Amino acid sequence: MAMSSALRSSKMPNKPDRQVLTLAHGHSSSNMSSVVGQIQQSAGQNQKVPASRRTIASNARTLSVDDDKDSQRVRVAVRLRPRNADEILSDADFADYIELQPELKRLKLRKNNWNSESYRFDEVFTETASQRRVYEVVAKPVVESVLSGCNGTIMAYGQTGTGKTYTLGRLGKDDASERGIMVRAVEDILANISASDSVEVSYFQLYMEFIQDLLAPEKSNISIQEDPKSGEVSLPGAEVVKVRDLDNFVQSLQLGEGNRYAANTKLNTESSRSHAILMVHIRRYIPGKKVDDINCEEKDTGNNLLGVSDKPVIQKSKLLIVDLAGSERIDKSGSEGHLLEEAKFINLSLTSLGKCINALAEKSPHIPTRESKLTRLLRDSFGGSARSSLLITIGPSSQHHAETASTIMFGQRAMKIVNMVKLREEVDYESLCRKLENQVDLLTAEVERQQKLRDHDKYQLENQLKECQCSLVEMKKQLVTRSEFLEKENIHLEVELKNTLNELRNQKDHNDLMQEKVALLEKQNEFLLIARIISSNHIAIASASFDIGFV
Numbered sequence: 001m002a003m004s005s006a007l008r009s010s011k012m013p014n015k016p017d018r019q020v021l022t023l024a025h026g027h028s029s030s031n032m033s034s035v036v037g038q039i040q041q042s043a044g045q046n047q048k049v050p051a052s053r054r055t056i057a058s059n060a061r062t063l064s065v066d067d068d069k070d071s072q073r074v075r076v077a078v079r080l081r082p083r084n085a086d087e088i089l090s091d092a093d094f095a096d097y098i099e100l101q102p103e104l105k106r107l108k109l110r111k112n113n114w115n116s117e118s119y120r121f122d123e124v125f126t127e128t129a130s131q132r133r134v135y136e137v138v139a140k141p142v143v144e145s146v147l148s149g150c151n152g153t154i155m156a157y158g159q160t161g162t163g164k165t166y167t168l169g170r171l172g173k174d175d176a177s178e179r180g181i182m183v184r185a186v187e188d189i190l191a192n193i194s195a196s197d198s199v200e201v202s203y204f205q206l207y208m209e210f211i212q213d214l215l216a217p218e219k220s221n222i223s224i225q226e227d228p229k230s231g232e233v234s235l236p237g238a239e240v241v242k243v244r245d246l247d248n249f250v251q252s253l254q255l256g257e258g259n260r261y262a263a264n265t266k267l268n269t270e271s272s273r274s275h276a277i278l279m280v281h282i283r284r285y286i287p288g289k290k291v292d293d294i295n296c297e298e299k300d301t302g303n304n305l306l307g308v309s310d311k312p313v314i315q316k317s318k319l320l321i322v323d324l325a326g327s328e329r330i331d332k333s334g335s336e337g338h339l340l341e342e343a344k345f346i347n348l349s350l351t352s353l354g355k356c357i358n359a360l361a362e363k364s365p366h367i368p369t370r371e372s373k374l375t376r377l378l379r380d381s382f383g384g385s386a387r388s389s390l391l392i393t394i395g396p397s398s399q400h401h402a403e404t405a406s407t408i409m410f411g412q413r414a415m416k417i418v419n420m421v422k423l424r425e426e427v428d429y430e431s432l433c434r435k436l437e438n439q440v441d442l443l444t445a446e447v448e449r450q451q452k453l454r455d456h457d458k459y460q461l462e463n464q465l466k467e468c469q470c471s472l473v474e475m476k477k478q479l480v481t482r483s484e485f486l487e488k489e490n491i492h493l494e495v496e497l498k499n500t501l502n503e504l505r506n507q508k509d510h511n512d513l514m515q516e517k518v519a520l521l522e523k524q525n526e527f528l529l530i531a532r533i534i535s536s537n538h539i540a541i542a543s544a545s546f547d548i549g550f551v
């Protein structure tokens, strides 16, 4: 990494520094703005928000605020860290200045020998509270809310060295009971989703007003994107890792922890020099849910390819787990040089967070979220549309009385913030797109199949046509041959006919001649006969005459 601060594993020398930089969680004179202002206004005691009211997010439903107002208030718990070896030695002579009354959910801060101030929280954890119990009380309700489709935020705030990273980021690789909220939350989420749902995480740090990816350290200046319509904050440039199982998540977390800036200060040997933010994205499919059941602008667009109720509905939710860098008094932490620069940035961003918390608590119309990247990042997550829990961590040492009191006041103010939790259900355009793509694939395959069939038919028809054409040519040939033959035959027959006719004519002529001859002969015959008769008559006459003569 380009930045010069030591990574978590590095140790930095402790040097005293006389400069004092105190935190200003105090009073904000800020004016408030649009989106978060709207949320904050809705949270106001005397401004009733109708249960059916729709929020700025087109596809998000606001839960019934009136019904469940207290459950939508930011939950604030306080955890006291056990004394460390140094404190056992140095505070041995001091009486306890913090008194915890967990059964009353109260914490008493002793001001002097006679006076103490009592503060009520949603939960008070003593130094013996287990990691599991802290998770169950602080984080589990938020995780459950996230699983049911709302955004959620869990944030730890407190003086440096008081146990924020311990509570949130402990991996508990060797001892599962040591696991912090990050691991337990993802474990819980994985146990409660189905195979069709998905969980993805991004893990980044906000270091000296640069957002750096803890899972892909080369991404060292990621920009924040805010959706002007829904107010949703996102980091499109951040690495997104799909969580397959808990081991795979713990590995990612470990990788991220290794990339986080940490330094050895007087107050914490492994003081985080950056705010670390784990962003868990959950997408859940809601079988059987119709688009009609959600507030969806799609109905009006006329852009309805499949029919509105055919569209799959998903719940999209985001869980933010924020491990803030610890506020520190420079004189006590001993920061100097680059550490001092880091501390200034840490304190400035925490100051701007304090201002926003104050503004939200005071229901001010303007929340100064633009003052730091931390508050821009948390704009939709804390005091916004997410269910939020804040854990404030305090140390037991009376030497840090002022810091502890300041932290407690921060927590007290945060308790006044009521979020407007929104259920985020929307048309699952990704799966709709996949569905349409599948349909396109099926139709393309069908078109191709039909095309093949047509090609096959065409090929067959062409073959048949060719065969027909061949046989036609053949038949033509045969016809020509036959016709030639017939023509010849015709000519031959004509000749024969002519000859026959000639012959017949000749015959007839011959016949005629013969008949004439016969007739002539018959006449001759007749003539002859007559001649003979005459002749015979002559003879008879002659003989008779002769006879007569003789006589």
Ligand SMILES: Nc1ncnc2c1ncn2[C@@H]1O[C@H](COP(=O)(O)OP(=O)(O)OP(=O)(O)O)[C@@H](O)[C@H]1O
Binding pocket: 080, 081, 082, 127, 158, 159, 160, 161, 162, 163, 164, 165, 166, 167, 268, 270, 271, 272, 273, 324, 325, 326, 327, 393
């Ligand atoms: N509840 C606890 N039980 C036992 N040890 C704890 C507890 N809380 C914190 N510690 C220890 O105190 C030390 C400081 O804790 P941690 O680093 O979590 O503080 P932090 O608030 O994150 O500090 P910073 O803001 O400087 O990063 C660590 O050694 C941690 O193990």
